[in-house]
Amino acid sequence: MQINTWLKGSFCGVMGLLLWSCSKEPVIDNTGTTTPGQTISTSYLNIRTDKAVYKPTETIQFTVDGNVPPTARVRYKQLTSVVDEAAITGNTWSWKAPGTDFTGYMVEVYGQESGQEKLYGTVAVDVSSDWSRFPRYGFLSKFGPLQEADMDGVMATLTRYHMNGLQFYDWAEKHHKPLAGMVSMPATSWFDIANRPTSKATVDGYIKRAHQKAMFALSYNLAYGALRDAEADGVKTEWSMYDDQSHVKRTVLDIGSFLKSPIYLMDPANTNWQQYLAARNSDMYSVYSFDGFHIDQLGDWGTKYSYSGQPLNVAGSFGPFIQSMKAAHPDKRLVMNAVNQYGQQASIAHSPVDFLYTEVWSPNERYEDLGRIIQDNDAFGNGSKRTVLAAYMDYKAAEQPGYFNPAGVLLTDAVIFAFGGSHLELGEHMLGKEYFPNANLAMSDELKTSLIRYYDFLVAYQNLLRDGGTFNKPALLSANPQISLANWPSQAGQLAVLGKEMKNQQILHLLNFTNTKTLDWRDAEGTKPKPDRIDKLDLVFTAPKAVKHIWFASPDWQGGRSQSIPFHQTGQRVTFTLPSLHYWDMVVITY
Numbered sequence: 001m002q003i004n005t006w007l008k009g010s011f012c013g014v015m016g017l018l019l020w021s022c023s024k025e026p027v028i029d030n031t032g033t034t035t036p037g038q039t040i041s042t043s044y045l046n047i048r049t050d051k052a053v054y055k056p057t058e059t060i061q062f063t064v065d066g067n068v069p070p071t072a073r074v075r076y077k078q079l080t081s082v083v084d085e086a087a088i089t090g091n092t093w094s095w096k097a098p099g100t101d102f103t104g105y106m107v108e109v110y111g112q113e114s115g116q117e118k119l120y121g122t123v124a125v126d127v128s129s130d131w132s133r134f135p136r137y138g139f140l141s142k143f144g145p146l147q148e149a150d151m152d153g154v155m156a157t158l159t160r161y162h163m164n165g166l167q168f169y170d171w172a173e174k175h176h177k178p179l180a181g182m183v184s185m186p187a188t189s190w191f192d193i194a195n196r197p198t199s200k201a202t203v204d205g206y207i208k209r210a211h212q213k214a215m216f217a218l219s220y221n222l223a224y225g226a227l228r229d230a231e232a233d234g235v236k237t238e239w240s241m242y243d244d245q246s247h248v249k250r251t252v253l254d255i256g257s258f259l260k261s262p263i264y265l266m267d268p269a270n271t272n273w274q275q276y277l278a279a280r281n282s283d284m285y286s287v288y289s290f291d292g293f294h295i296d297q298l299g300d301w302g303t304k305y306s307y308s309g310q311p312l313n314v315a316g317s318f319g320p321f322i323q324s325m326k327a328a329h330p331d332k333r334l335v336m337n338a339v340n341q342y343g344q345q346a347s348i349a350h351s352p353v354d355f356l357y358t359e360v361w362s363p364n365e366r367y368e369d370l371g372r373i374i375q376d377n378d379a380f381g382n383g384s385k386r387t388v389l390a391a392y393m394d395y396k397a398a399e400q401p402g403y404f405n406p407a408g409v410l411l412t413d414a415v416i417f418a419f420g421g422s423h424l425e426l427g428e429h430m431l432g433k434e435y436f437p438n439a440n441l442a443m444s445d446e447l448k449t450s451l452i453r454y455y456d457f458l459v460a461y462q463n464l465l466r467d468g469g470t471f472n473k474p475a476l477l478s479a480n481p482q483i484s485l486a487n488w489p490s491q492a493g494q495l496a497v498l499g500k501e502m503k504n505q506q507i508l509h510l511l512n513f514t515n516t517k518t519l520d521w522r523d524a525e526g527t528k529p530k531p532d533r534i535d536k537l538d539l540v541f542t543a544p545k546a547v548k549h550i551w552f553a554s555p556d557w558q559g560g561r562s563q564s565i566p567f568h569q570t571g572q573r574v575t576f577t578l579p580s581l582h583y584w585d586m587v588v589i590t591y
Contacts, residue, residue: 001296001339001359001434035117045109048156051214052136053126053164056099060125064091070113072120078103079560079588081549082091089419097127102467103431106460107563115174119586122559124162124459131164132215132354134462136217136455137335137388138163139427141172141436142207143198145189155209155430161426161455165216167294167335169427169436170194171203174283175225175263176277177233179284186287193227195260201270216333218294219284220272223321223336224268227261230477238307239273241265244310253298265298267306269317272326278328285329290334292354293325299339301363316434319347337390340364341373349380356381357424359390359434366519367415368489370496374419375471385531386466387421390431397526398432398441406447407530410454411511414555414584415490417458418498418509426451441526450510450555457555461586462506474499474506479575482512483534492516495581508541508576508587525540537578547574549590556582 011398035458036416038224047066050061068088075085076095083098088109095107105125106204111118127135138158158166169537173190181187182196188200210217226235241251254262266273281293297318322334334353338344339360349356356377364373372391377387393412409430416423425431429439430447443451458465473487476497483495490496490513513519550565557563557580565587567576578585 001297001337001524009016032266037105037384037591042175045567047107047109047123048160049123051212052159052162053096053128053131053214055129056127058127060094060095060097062095062107062123062223064121065367067091068109069111069120069204072109073260073566075108075281075489075564076125077106077112078459079464080564081530082386098127099129102463103474104460104462104466104563105188106136108559109166112363113443119558119561120560122456124456124560125463126162126164126459128402132333133386134422134459134466135165135355135386135388136163136422136458137165137167137179137357139167139169139436140171141169142196143168143192144196144204145199148206150337151202151205151209155213156223156352158215158426159213163215163334163426165218165222165428166206166210168203168206168290169220170196171198171219171589172221172232173198174227174230174233175222176230176266177280177283178219178221178229179280182281183286191260193259193261193263194437197443203288211289216291217289218292218333218335219281219288220294220296221291221349223295223297223318223474224266224273226264226266227528228264229261230264235266236274237368238264239270239276240307241312241314243306245305247305247307248307251301251304255588257284265304266302267312267317268314268321269312270306274321274324275328278325281325281329285332292335293329295322295325295334295336297337297339297342300342300359313344315343317347318343320350322348322351329523340385341376345378345380347559348534349385352371353385355386355388357388357390366489366520367412367513367521370412370415370421370521372421373487374421378420383468384554388424389416389421389465389523389579390424390434391416391423392431392433393523393550394432394441394526396524398438401440401443402526403444404430404432404441404447405523405526405528406444406450407449408521409526410450410583411430411513411516411531412523412529413451414511417454417465418511418584418586422458453555456583458555458559460560461553464505464586464588469500469502471505472501472506474508477540479540483537490516490519492519502563504591506589508544508589510537510581510585510587512581512583531583534581535543539576540579541576542572543569543589543591544572545591546591547591550574550576550587552578552585552587554580554582558579 046065072088076534090473173180180190207217243249251265374387432441485495488498496511500507515529553562
């Protein structure tokens with residue numbers, strides 16, 4: 001979390017759960033148009049899986065909301081290849097996942113109507129034995145007494161979005177002592193750092209449900225936070241971070257009555273502090289079956305000092321801190337927030353974290369900044385660690401009740417996903433502020449449905465989006481002089497082309513900024529207009545060799561399923577037509 005903006009946030013936001021309901025979804029027809037509420041032979045089917053992710057050869061259970069046509073069939077595709085197909089005889093069925101690890105699949109339910117194939121619904125499946133390869137990170141932020149049905153509803157929603165890990169935000173009683181009570185007698189209820197009532201039954205209930213859905217559950221805490229009573233709990237003042245060399249003024253976050261105590265910052269490089277916190281985490285793990293520790297920080301606060309008066313290399317100390325946490329609990333997973341990349345290159349990226357997590361703040365406010373951060377993280381982690389961005393949408397609008405603007409959210413997700421990242425944005429509600437319980441803004445049915453398609457797309461095509469490759473600047477032109485198209489970075493009023501080479505393939509991401517007057521991704525006021533949908537987009541590609549196949553897919557088109565595209569090649573000139581472009585199309589050219 002970044003404090004200079006966090007202090008300005010709205011802390012009085014709605015604390016209630018925002019549960020997603022299975023509203024009627026639009027029909028998807030073979031022309032790619034969507035008609036809300038229209039039925040032809042059946043309503044568009046909402047297809048669910050019983051888990052967020054599966055291990056190789058594990059059995060996957062599918063459930064359909066609505067009536068399945070008697071002639072319906074299901075096909076399982078890996079990119080464009082059909083790996084299995086079967087008839088459907090009811091609203092539930094199962095499929096044994098293939099044995100190949102770290103692979104995404106698109107599942108299509110379809111049938112025949114009037115001699116033509118009709119798509120009834122799609123859902124993606126991730127077959128991965130570990131979440132670190134393709135992390136999709138969600139959160140939970142309300143742990144007061146909850147009904148079982150409320151927790152079930154939240155987890156069903158996050159499962160449909162394929163979240164394979166959850167950050168349990170601000171569940172603990174104290175930063176320096178997360179376990180309320182003792183190991184032999186843990187408290188059944190307590191007040192968190194913001195004086196919100198918290199229930200052991202709710203924390204346990206969410207951890208249990210996360211594991212049932214194959215999600216990792218990580219305990220959120222600061223790397224270096226201690227409350228005013230820390231000394232009584234065994235914390236030594238000499239372990240603190242200081243604003244001066246004479247250890248007179250301790251470094252402290254004090255924002256008044258919102259928090260039940262000021263937060264005193266400890267020196268994360270101090271081995272005594274590391275050992276103390278590791279021991280308190282041992283207490284926590286003895287009571288709660290968390291899978292690991294989500295480590296937070298407060299960003300760059302300038303020069304700080306140890307008790308002995310030595311300047312602290314705070315950014316460089318995160319690596320040793322993480323190493324200490326891993327040594328104390330080698331079976332637990334670790335993730336650390338690099339606030340605006342603070343400490344990422346210096347130490348976090350080289351430490352045993354499962355992936356790289358960046359909370360994005362000014363001056364990184366443009367779409368191109370999101371792409372650059374993801375590419376930087378790829379380089380910092382030597383290509384072995386994926387990126388999750390905490391990037392808060394509709395930031396100013398979130399100070400008052402209202403709705404998220406779908407256009408801004410979808411354009412931002414399209415950019416993050418095209419660059420191979422994921423977006424921390426979904427929990428009991430969507431995030432609009434760095435204080436996660438703020439739920440002032442709701443998601444419209446349109447946005448909920450669109451995000452299901454986007455996360456299906458992220459999973460189904462993860463082997464192209466997040467599994468290597470080299471970004472490049474392909475030679476692609478629009479055959480329509482009225483449509484302006486240019487290579488990344490994005491330009492207002494144009495289509496942006498982001499290219500990537502993978503083995504014998506050229507990938508083209510087309511991102512639609514035609515109606516965009518500002519290239520700020522945050523859409524702070526929630527006013528970004530929708531891009532105009534372009535039908536029958538004629539393109540000319542300069543190919544370095546003979547093209548064998550062209551296909552495309554889009555989260556905005558036919559549930560994200562892949563579709564072959566006819567093309568014509570004369571020399572290096574290759575012409576083809578995309579059926580439609582709304583926010584984001586992905587084109588794959590195979591040589």
